[in-house]
Amino acid sequence: xxxxxxxxxxxxxxxxxxxxxxxxxxxxxxxxxxxxxxxxxxxxxxxxxxxxxxxxxxxxxxxxxxxxxxxxxxxxxxxxxxxxxxxxxxxxxxxxxxxxxxxxxxxxxxxxxxxxxxxxxxxxxxxxxxxxxxxxxxxxxxxxxxxxxxxxxxxxxxxxxxxxxxxxxxxxxxxxxxxxxxxxxxxxxxxxxxxxxxxxxxxxxxxxxxxxxxxxxxxxxxxxxxxxxxxxxxxxxxxxxxxxxxxxxxxxxxxxxxxxxxxxxxxxxxxxxxxxxxxxxxxxxxxxxxxxxxxxxxxxxxxxxxxxxxxxxxxxxxxxxxxxxxxxxxxxxxxxxxxxxxxxxxxxxxxxxxxxxxxxxxxxxxxxxxxxxxxxxxxxxxxxxxxxxxxxxxxxxxxxxxxxxxxxxxxxxx
Amino acid sequence: xxxxxxxxxxxxxxxxxxxxxxxxxxxxxxxxxxxxxxxxxxxxxxxxxxxxxxxxxxxxxxxxxxxxxxxxxxxxxxxxxxxxxxxxxxxxxxxxxxxxxxxxxxxxxxxxxxxxxxxxxxxxxxxxxxxxxxxxxxxxxxxxxxxxxxxxxxxxxxxxxxxxxxxxxxxxxxxxxxxxxxxxxxxxxxxxxxxxxxxxxxxxxxxxxxxxxxxxxxxxxxxxxxxxxxxxxxxxxxxxxxxxxxxxxxxxxxxxxxxxxxxxxx
Numbered sequence: 001x002x003x004x005x006x007x008x009x010x011x012x013x014x015x016x017x018x019x020x021x022x023x024x025x026x027x028x029x030x031x032x033x034x035x036x037x038x039x040x041x042x043x044x045x046x047x048x049x050x051x052x053x054x055x056x057x058x059x060x061x062x063x064x065x066x067x068x069x070x071x072x073x074x075x076x077x078x079x080x081x082x083x084x085x086x087x088x089x090x091x092x093x094x095x096x097x098x099x100x101x102x103x104x105x106x107x108x109x110x111x112x113x114x115x116x117x118x119x120x121x122x123x124x125x126x127x128x129x130x131x132x133x134x135x136x137x138x139x140x141x142x143x144x145x146x147x148x149x150x151x152x153x154x155x156x157x158x159x160x161x162x163x164x165x166x167x168x169x170x171x172x173x174x175x176x177x178x179x180x181x182x183x184x185x186x187x188x189x190x191x192x193x194x195x196x197x198x199x200x201x202x203x204x205x206x207x208x209x210x211x212x213x214x215x216x217x218x219x220x221x222x223x224x225x226x227x228x229x230x231x232x233x234x235x236x237x238x239x240x241x242x243x244x245x246x247x248x249x250x251x252x253x254x255x256x257x258x259x260x261x262x263x264x265x266x267x268x269x270x271x272x273x274x275x276x277x278x279x280x281x282x283x284x285x286x287x288x289x290x291x292x293x294x295x296x297x298x299x300x301x302x303x304x305x306x307x308x309x310x311x312x313x314x315x316x317x318x319x320x321x322x323x324x325x326x327x328x329x330x331x332x333x334x335x336x337x338x339x340x341x342x343x344x345x346x347x348x349x350x351x352x353x354x355x356x357x358x359x360x361x362x363x364x365x366x367x368x369x370x371x372x373x374x375x376x377x378x379x380x381x382x383x384x385x386x387x388x389x390x391x392x393x394x395x396x397x398x399x400x401x402x403x404x405x406x407x408x409x410x411x412x413x414x
Numbered sequence: 415x416x417x418x419x420x421x422x423x424x425x426x427x428x429x430x431x432x433x434x435x436x437x438x439x440x441x442x443x444x445x446x447x448x449x450x451x452x453x454x455x456x457x458x459x460x461x462x463x464x465x466x467x468x469x470x471x472x473x474x475x476x477x478x479x480x481x482x483x484x485x486x487x488x489x490x491x492x493x494x495x496x497x498x499x500x501x502x503x504x505x506x507x508x509x510x511x512x513x514x515x516x517x518x519x520x521x522x523x524x525x526x527x528x529x530x531x532x533x534x535x536x537x538x539x540x541x542x543x544x545x546x547x548x549x550x551x552x553x554x555x556x557x558x559x560x561x562x563x564x565x566x567x568x569x570x571x572x573x574x575x576x577x578x579x580x581x582x583x584x585x586x587x588x589x590x591x592x593x594x595x596x597x598x599x600x601x602x603x604x605x606x607x608x609x610x611x612x613x614x615x616x617x618x619x620x621x622x623x624x625x626x627x628x629x630x631x632x633x634x635x636x637x638x639x640x641x642x643x644x645x646x647x648x649x650x651x652x653x654x655x656x657x658x659x660x661x662x663x664x665x666x667x668x669x670x671x672x673x674x675x676x677x678x679x680x
Contacts, residue, residue, distance in 0.1 A: 294516070
């Protein structure tokens with residue numbers, strides 16, 4: 001198993017759709033084989049079609065709003081007194097998070113396929129909110145599956161979805177979080193795949209969904225590479241890119257253009273959700289050595305018991321609260337290209353307080369996990385090291401949690 | 415030598431009726447009750463499908479999900495399921511038994527270990543919902559070597575060419591999914607349409623025993639009796655749920671349901 005240079009990681013799978021012969025694939029019911037195959041054919045054709053690329057870029061530029069800012073967090077860097085800390089403010093994107101890229105591409109594909117309906121899953125509510133926005137933009141009817149527990153804790157995004165005309169379907173099975181929402185969404189697709197397109201909200205699921213999502217979020221690193229070169233003239237000698245990892249869509253998109261660099265030159269650090277300090281439950285299958293299993297159509301490291309039942313996760317951040325992780329990240333972990341670690345709920349909250357104290361930036365609880373580790377490690381680095389954190393979501397959706405955990409003043413948003 | 419599964423179809427054919435297959439979840443709602451249900455079913459049913467439950471099923475509807483969650487909650491383990499099969503298979507009235515479930519359970523147990531155990535306790539067939547062709551080639555060959563039938567699934571979305579390839583690699587029984595649905599959905603396609611698709615599949619290789627499943631209830635079963643076999647799953651799981659809620663005996667209620675089903679296809 002090795003990484004091939006100059007080929008996007010999303011394309012480094014075998015004929016069964018597996019990365020490194022053991023991650024990913026298509027573990028799906030027979031009924032889904034055809035719609036998945038149709039989507040593969042369509043996507044393969046369109047990604048090589050310059051008019052489609054132009055169309056995508058037009059929407060990314062004028063509607064999503066690219067490039068998103070690349071800014072130095074001067075006050076925070078001064079306070080920490082180590083490496084230079086920068087942020088790629090992906091939460092600038094229309095809707096407030098990176099999920100808009102994948103949603104836009106899926107809606108474009110659905111239109112090309114002549115579909116009138118699109119369904120999707122959501123955890124933090126961003127994937128659902130963006131899909132509902134994009135669906136509205138492209139005139140598709142939209143249904144979003146969301147765990148009942150997540151509906152409760154991410155109300156601002158639920159309201160946004162409803163405003164966009166989406167039908168939000170609460171999922172009451174299992175742990176009532178993202179994992180159940182994805183299962184329910186896939187079940188719905190099994191029953192309606194003739195008329196309906198499905199958008200999987202992250203780089204998870206059957207092979208083609210991993211690819212489409214990774215291809216879409218790569219926009220982040222395309223922008224970043226240009227911005228870094230503009231800022232520093234070249235890729236700095238010591239560059240470290242920190243990103244939170246739930247399903248893994250923002251991190252793959254943030255890193256994809258930098259994977260070919262040597263890891264001593266450009267280090268990639270993925271931060272998973274370690275859950276509450278006191279709890280044994282977590283959402284960090286890569287960090288805590290979970291075994292390979294099959295979840296939602298793909299082989300991956302996944303939290304499960306010895307019998308193969310998927311285990312419940314726990315995290316303050318709904319967007320990271322998922323027992324599995326993208327096959328792309330399993331592959332990158334085994335190849336040792338990326339270093340994966342975890343931050344606890346408490347760590348993430350502390351980082352949120354610190355960032356918002358010094359900077360005019362409000363990272364949601366997901367990127368706050370990445371900030372936590374970036375800040376900790378920056379202390380021991382010198383100022384020639386450039387640390388970049390992907391601030392991939394805005395904290396507005398977390399206002400109720402922040403208020404409950406940190407007090408009233410943290411729950412006030414304009 | 416013909417397999418027990420083939421013989422079961424042969425017997426039904428001689429009686430000029432489709433074979434009746436039922437699906438129940440192992441451990442629903444307890445180990446003992448699910449074993450007793452299997453035993454009582456065997457008087458009327460030709461082949462028993464026994465589900466090994468998984469907590470993230472991507473193709474099951476509400477009824478079977480409820481049964482699966484209930485069984486897991488009551489502590490069913492894969493070892494218990496093998497034990498249950500072993501006891502059942504020693505019964506005089508035991509019918510051919512097909513284990514059905516999701517691939518992760520097999521993957522964690524180890525394909526070879528799983529099959530050795532199946533062979534030992536007397537499992538006759540296996541259905542893996544999320545291991546489609548051609549991904550299942552290796553595993554289905556392993557099954558064949560053990561004399562266990564790997565049941566290939568075919569759906570309304572399967573193209574004719576793909577159908578031919580799947581059937582070529584199939585064993586003595588294939589399973590046609592009646593419609594685009596999770597298990598237990600309402601029959602949204604006319605029985606006529608289903609049978610017309612079924613006939614196309616049969617034509618590819620008339621020797622294969624082809625069963626129809628998904629959406630089959632007491633109301634719909636008689637309209638599909640031209641098939642080699644018919645599978646009833648959710649309707650039985652629903653009966654178990656109803657019995658538990660009403661504090662009635664699920665074993666007697668399920669046998670009554672099966673008697674009614676059987677009478678409709680005689």
